[in-house]
């Protein structure tokens with residue numbers, strides 16, 4: 013019976029392009045249940061018979077994980093782009109079993125032992141670099157998940173893992189509940205003065221949802237909450253200073269008192285993380301975190317952060333001075349004595365006056381087809397690859413989804429990608445992302461011939477759909493997002509690595525993964541690239557020069573403040589996970605206030621409880637990793653710097669530098685340490701100079 017089910021169930025096809033037209037939510041539970049049962053027995057079989065060789069260990073693991081990845085990857089993809097109550101229920105039904113299987117897999121003692129034996133064996137030196145790195149990473153990840161521990165230590169480790177999972181979930185729930193617990197219902201028009209129509213609609217809708225049935229955007233009442241889409245515009249545009257103060261104070265005290273107080277959780281989480289790190293032989297949790305990242309040491313992160321801090325501090329101070337002068341000149345009642353709840357408001361007023369254009373004005377110059385042309389022309393020039401439409405060659409999950417082919421210089425197809433460009437709020441998650449549909453791998457077929465599986469990427473954006481027969485007209489921000497995701501896609505699609513575990517973005521360290529994506533964003537500001545694609549969709553007129561100049565200027569608006577803010581978060585995170593001793597005389601909040609002395613220009617209020625809602629590090633994956641944002645930005649800016657040095661207006665220099673970028677960063681993926689990859693592209697270690705220069709902060 014199950015054999016028939018396998019044939020009929022499109023989710024069990026296990027290879028090739030996903031047959032999207034045939035896949036239905038009702039396939040999920042039966043496919044995954046059957047697949048996991050088969051994989052369980054294969055895993056048990058492998059664990060019992062494993063040999064410590066590449067073909068006896070890594071290849072069977074690859075086959076096994078590829079089957080799971082193929083089926084579960086499609087389900088995950090559909091959750092993002094074609095969500096429905098049926099699919100969600102199916103997903104939630106099988107997800108715990110999938111997680112359990114992954115845990116079993118990553119904590120398998122026999123496989124861990126085999127990886128170690130392989131590393132110690134004579135065949136080790138016959139492996140290529142990519143293979144060695146795959147084995148090293150497997151050993152490292154197993155050890156970080158506690159596999160190397162025994163007896164009491166192992167029990168304690170597992171108990172810590174469980175407790176941390178509970179505490180971090182509780183932390184995040186507290187933030188959610190505290191955010192939800194606060195709202196203000198505004199009833200008089202003067203209370204919402206300054207707010208844009210989109211906000212008024214949102215606030216009236218929120219009021220209706222809360223029982224004010226007759227609320228309208230024009231007459232109110234309006235409900236403002238601490239959710240970012242409600243909170244931020246109010247701080248930026250709300251003219252009532254007293255209300256901004258009230259909201260601000262509520263925002264910074266979220267989850268810091270009563271039943272929802274996260275203060276004791278922070279203490280406990282930091283303490284358990286330190287203990288966990290010690291069990292694994294690290295001095296601090298920060299050291300544990302860095303063990304799997306590109307940054308070599310806490311010292312290196314601090315040195316880099318300090319370099320950026322010194323370069324941005326005075327600029328941030330100047331930003332604040334300028335803002336004070338500006339506010340005073342506009343007759344602000346608070347004059348030059350700006351408080352926290354005034355900053356976003358005056359920053360927006362100053363931005364409007366300085367740059368005097370709205371995101372909407374630029375849309376007609378960026379119709380999607382032209383932007384794609386511009387992007388494809390650029391990658392052809394830089395990397396020698398040709399992108400062509402291949403619609404109809406692959407089943408798609410929605411009629412708006414496009415399919416493209418990438419060919420190399422010889423005309424041979426080397427990769428493909430789907431592009432799902434438009435927002436579809438009813439079924440599609442917000443944001444933008446690149447995901448791996450099929451990864452590159454060299455494989456031996458049943459007939460014994462060697463074939464290379466070509467990579468296929470999903471590129472998903474959420475831009476404005478075409479309306480009234482017009483093409484999709486993009487904001488500049490949407491253009492940047494498309495370039496960003498395409499950068500991730502290029503690393504996935506132009507990889508030359510044959511071993512699946514290190515091809516494309518696989519096995520690339522977390523703090524280096526944004527290199528190609530942020531690198532591509534730079535080209536949106538490259539005059540030739542931008543002007544080449546920015547043409548009015550009706551008249552064909554090129555984007556007027558004054559807009560270009562404003563885009564360039566707006567890019568660095570208050571950039572010192574923005575950089576200092578990120579450094580503040582990153583340094584607080586690092587200090588808490590490295591030197592801080594929970595239970596000592598200094599509290600976590602004291603640590604933050606101490607670091608604020610050198611990383612803020614307007615010190616936090618004494619009662620500021622920001623840490624209580626810092627979910628990135630207490631409930632997300634950024635613990636002792638928040639610095640990654642800046643780390644990767646240094647890399648990407650410096651990579652672009654190589655093109656600037658070569659000459660942005662020199663086609664031959666661009667081609668040569670592009671080729672080098674393709675052969676290193678894009679081709680090598682996770683097969684080498686990212687520092688080695690970077691150095692083989694740049695000829696030296698990364699420098700902060702290009703990032704500072706691009707941000708207008710160079711000395």
Ligand SMILES: [Zn+2]
Nearest residue numbers: 496500526529
């Ligand atoms: Zn990204």
